[in-house]
Amino acid sequence: MLGHVGHVYSAGTPWAHRALQDVNVTFDDGSRVVVVGPNGSGKSTLAWILAGLLVPSEGDVTLDDGPLSIEERHTAMAFQHARLQLLRPTVAADVRFGLDIDDAAVDAALGDVGLDPDRFRARRIDELSGGEQRRVALAGVLVRRPRVLVLDEPLAGLDAPSRESLVQVLGRLPTGLTTVVVTHDTEDADRIADRGLVLGDSRIVADGPVAEVLRTAVTS
Ligand SMILES: Nc1ncnc2c1ncn2[C@@H]1O[C@H](COP(=O)(O)OP(=O)(O)OP(=O)(O)O)[C@@H](O)[C@H]1O
Ligand SMILES: [Mg+2]
Incomplete structure (x- = not known):
């Protein structure tokens, strides 16, 4: 679904900076993928492109042979x-934001993220x-039933108990949902994903079963 994707920020200016180069990846439907790599390796750039929020300067981003569309709730x-994503005063209003859905749907989404409705x-x-x-924001995303869910550093800055609850939630997201979790923190990655991609200096340097890929990433 990513074909020869590359991205240069501020292209054509003296500040031009290449963040991604020739990234080729297919995400199988319902697969759970973690993207790891050092600071500045291009993880967030990849996340923004997958979420349809950034159009890459090179290559194709497709879903089912068509272009990826954020309007059609693909991703x-x-x-x-x-906090920046939560624009309504209460939990239910936030999860429902802009959608015509009943209380049961809101409650189901809260249940999916481990919050007692x-x-x-x-x-x-x-x-x-x-x-x-963070879990309410995730419920607000899940209730929109996207095909692909992209999370950028979902565990960063949480204390140990909050982190553990979120790892559990991420480990049992609805089946069928393709999940791409970007993180520089590899602990617990095998509880969240089956497949691991490693970015190094704007390129994919490893791709395979998460445990195997992380072993190489840590030792190399
Ligand atoms: N808007 C921008 N303009 C110019 N350069 C940018 C911009 N955003 C990111 N970059 C640069 O592109 C490279 C990749 O950035 P990116 O944020 O994708 O990395 P990352 O792997 O997510 O890093 P981190 O682990 O610190 O979050 C970095 O060198 C960064 O400085
Ligand atoms: Mg980042």
Whole structure:
């Protein structure tokens, strides 16, 4: 689904910077993939391209042989700074934001992210912990039923208990949903994904079963 994708920021200016080069990857439907790599290797750039938020300067991004479309809810992204994604005052209003859906659908989405609907539905966003806010943002994305879910550094900055709950949630996302998790933090990656991609200096340097790929990434 990514064919010869490359990206240069500020192309044609003295500040031109190549962030991705000749990336070729196919994500199987329902597969769970983690993308790892050092700072500046191009992980977030790849995430933005997969989410349809950035058009790459080179190559093709396709789904089922057609161009990827964010309007058709092909892909969705949840951001590390969840608070910026939560625009309504309460949990239920936020999950429902802009959609015509009933309470049961909102409750199901909260259940998917491990939040008890009876406890959380009416809670104010500002009274939630960072980890809970991140899970509400994720519920708001899941309720839109995207085909591909892209998460950029979902575990960054969480304390140990919040991190553990989020790892559990990510480990049992709805089946059929293709999930791409970008992280520089490889601990627990094997609980979230089956396949691992390693980016190094804007190129894919390894691709395979997550445990195998991480072993190479750590030792090389
Ligand atoms: N808007 C931008 N303009 C110019 N250069 C950028 C821009 N965004 C990112 N870059 C550069 O592109 C390269 C890849 O950035 P990217 O954010 O994709 O890396 P990353 O792997 O996500 O890094 P990190 O682990 O720090 O999040 C970096 O060298 C970065 O400085
Ligand atoms: Mg990044």
